[in-house]
Amino acid sequence: MAGYVATDAGAYERSMGRWSRLLADRFLDALALPRGAAVLDAGCGTGALAAAIAARDPAARVTGVDVSEPFLAAARARVPGAAFRHGDIAALPDADGAFDAALSLLVLQFVPDRAAAVAELARVTRPGGVVAAAMWDFVGGFTFVRAFADVIAASEPDGEAFRTRYLGDSMGSPGRLAALFEAAGLREVAERDIAIRQDFADFADMWTPWLTGQGVAGAYVAALPPERRPRVEALARRAYLCGAPDGPRSFVAVARMAVGRRA
Numbered sequence: 205m206a207g208y209v210a211t212d213a214g215a216y217e218r219s220m221g222r223w224s225r226l227l228a229d230r231f232l233d234a235l236a237l238p239r240g241a242a243v244l245d246a247g248c249g250t251g252a253l254a255a256a257i258a259a260r261d262p263a264a265r266v267t268g269v270d271v272s273e274p275f276l277a278a279a280r281a282r283v284p285g286a287a288f289r290h291g292d293i294a295a296l297p298d299a300d301g302a303f304d305a306a307l308s309l310l311v312l313q314f315v316p317d318r319a320a321a322v323a324e325l326a327r328v329t330r331p332g333g334v335v336a337a338a339m340w341d342f343v344g345g346f347t348f349v350r351a352f353a354d355v356i357a358a359s360e361p362d363g364e365a366f367r368t369r370y371l372g373d374s375m376g377s378p379g380r381l382a383a384l385f386e387a388a389g390l391r392e393v394a395e396r397d398i399a400i401r402q403d404f405a406d407f408a409d410m411w412t413p414w415l416t417g418q419g420v421a422g423a424y425v426a427a428l429p430p431e432r433r434p435r436v437e438a439l440a441r442r443a444y445l446c447g448a449p450d451g452p453r454s455f456v457a458v459a460r461m462a463v464g465r466r467a
Contacts, residue, residue, distance in 0.1 A: 208314040209423040210271075213250050213278035215416030221250055223402055227459055228256035230398040231309055231338050233463060239263060241276040241304040245286075246293040246325055249309030251279030254286045267303070269293055279370040294320040301330040301466075310459070313375045318384055329466040330421055335390055338398060338461040339376035345458025347377075348402060348410060348420060351443040356424070359439055360432070370420050381462035390464030402455045407444045410453075411437060 210216065228427060231253070237243065240263040245254045248268030257264050266286035270276050279288050291297070293308070294317045305323040315321045325335050338345045355371055356363035375381060378395065385393045404410045417426030428436055 209418050213274045216418045219413035219418050224252040226400040228253045244303045244306040246308040250275045251282040253309045254283045255387050258283050268398045296324045296328055298328045305334040313339050322384045322388045326390055331466050333466050336463045338459045341376035341458045341460050342371045342374040347455040352440055355439045355443050368426050376460040385462050385464040391467050393464040395462045397458050398461050399458045402457050404453050406450050407441050
């Protein structure tokens, strides 16, 4: 995954995995998969989507694929009834039409060849089967990260480059996923927004997980020279507080979802 650090499953869960779990349920609410379906979880990470599928339908046959061995180990522990394997979702070994549905949650932003990945999802889905993907709308719908990126861009010597890397090619912006789906030959392609609330107990609840170095923002924070980190933390705190005392904050997070069917 280009630009994405995925080496510590526990740290990822504290940083972003908690939001992936919430989004997985909203994602499945919008799909209404058939019972007992064979489902590909492409870019399964630590197993948030696979776990949500299994909880709804114990008869579902879930196969998860990911490039991160630490994340796969966490997924296997979380969903023992699913099959997880290391692999590139842009080059799957599965036969044409092997799955009833191919799903990808919060992954395509970080895949170098997104068109190839979506083409593979379409290929391994049976005719009439569902292909669906969702990505955070980093530009217009991911409030707490957007605030951090804007602060960094305005204050740090490499801040603009960081924001461009994170936000400059957002696959969650309207129309991006649908275009990939249509180019892959999927039919009945449609997009919609799905939203969750990201609730933090206080600033430390937001900031501390980034110190573990996971994801994009975490990798940036963890790599800061020691003399610069206090300044960045202070600016991030001001953005979080917005002039009010420290304490709970609730931010809206919106993901853009695309759904299509294999012709």
